[in-house]
Amino acid sequence: EPEVTQTPSHQVTQMGQEVILRCVPISNHLYFYWYRQILGQKVEFLVSFYNNEISEKSEIFDDQFSVERPDGSNFTLKIRSTKLEDSAMYFCASSEGPTEQYFGPGTRLTVT
Amino acid sequence: GQNIDQPTEMTATEGAIVQINCTYQTSGFNGLFWYQQHAGEAPTFLSYNVLDGLEEKGRFSSFLSRSKGYSYLLLKELQMKDSASYLCAVPGDDYKLSFGAGTTVTVRA
Numbered sequence: 001e002p003e004v005t006q007t008p009s010h011q012v013t014q015m016g017q018e019v020i021l022r023c024v025p026i027s028n029h030l031y032f033y034w035y036r037q038i039l040g041q042k043v044e045f046l047v048s049f050y051n052n053e054i055s056e057k058s059e060i061f062d063d064q065f066s067v068e069r070p071d072g073s074n075f076t077l078k079i080r081s082t083k084l085e086d087s088a089m090y091f092c093a094s095s096e097g098p099t100e101q102y103f104g105p106g107t108r109l110t111v112t
Numbered sequence: 113g114q115n116i117d118q119p120t121e122m123t124a125t126e127g128a129i130v131q132i133n134c135t136y137q138t139s140g141f142n143g144l145f146w147y148q149q150h151a152g153e154a155p156t157f158l159s160y161n162v163l164d165g166l167e168e169k170g171r172f173s174s175f176l177s178r179s180k181g182y183s184y185l186l187l188k189e190l191q192m193k194d195s196a197s198y199l200c201a202v203p204g205d206d207y208k209l210s211f212g213a214g215t216t217v218t219v220r221a
Binding site for chain 1: 143145149154155156199203207209211214
């Protein structure tokens with residue numbers, strides 16, 4: 001069964017450093033998303049991506065964040081200068097359309 | 113905006129039935145999803161309701177009333193592996209999901 005994959009599973013970085021989180025969505029899906037979940041809190045939407053451009057972004061997704069689809073399979077989230085409060089689980093998801101979204105296993109980001 | 117409410121915790125006995133309620137207030141309506149999330153793992157899709165009524169899928173059923181802004185997830189014949197957080201989510205116009213805080217279900221032997 002096709003699945004969304006994410007790398008790395010765990011990333012530890014120092015405050016102020018740049019991180020790139022990688023995702024491979026399900027191959028025939030057209031819509032891609034990033035969500036995050038701070039420990040003990042709810043899953044929060046960050047950004048959605050369709051047709052090679054951002055379709056919507058949340059207030060959390062400020063200038064420190066960017067997304068890219070560098071080739072036909074990868075979808076990346078970059079945080080330019082990490083802050084302590086960026087520590088969270090980051091989930092990539094994809095969908096064919098207005099249907100269920102399939103989530104990857106997540107990347108646990110720890111900023112020290 | 114979206115406002116989604118669900119209970120924080122529920123406890124039930126193995127083999128029993130549990131009903132998790134969700135109320136929502138949305139600017140538009142594009143259906144309602146239920147996801148299961150085990151601790152430290154990703155949400156996994158359980159059900160999607162867009163029309164009023166009950167959708168049954170094995171041990172899990174989901175109900176929707178659009179006029180009341182209300183849904184529930186029914187878990188039957190509870191098993192220990194059903195101990196997890198259950199997330200109610202509504203999609204916006206561009207399909208982004210707004211999640212409730214989740215209901216942690218603990219199944220006891």
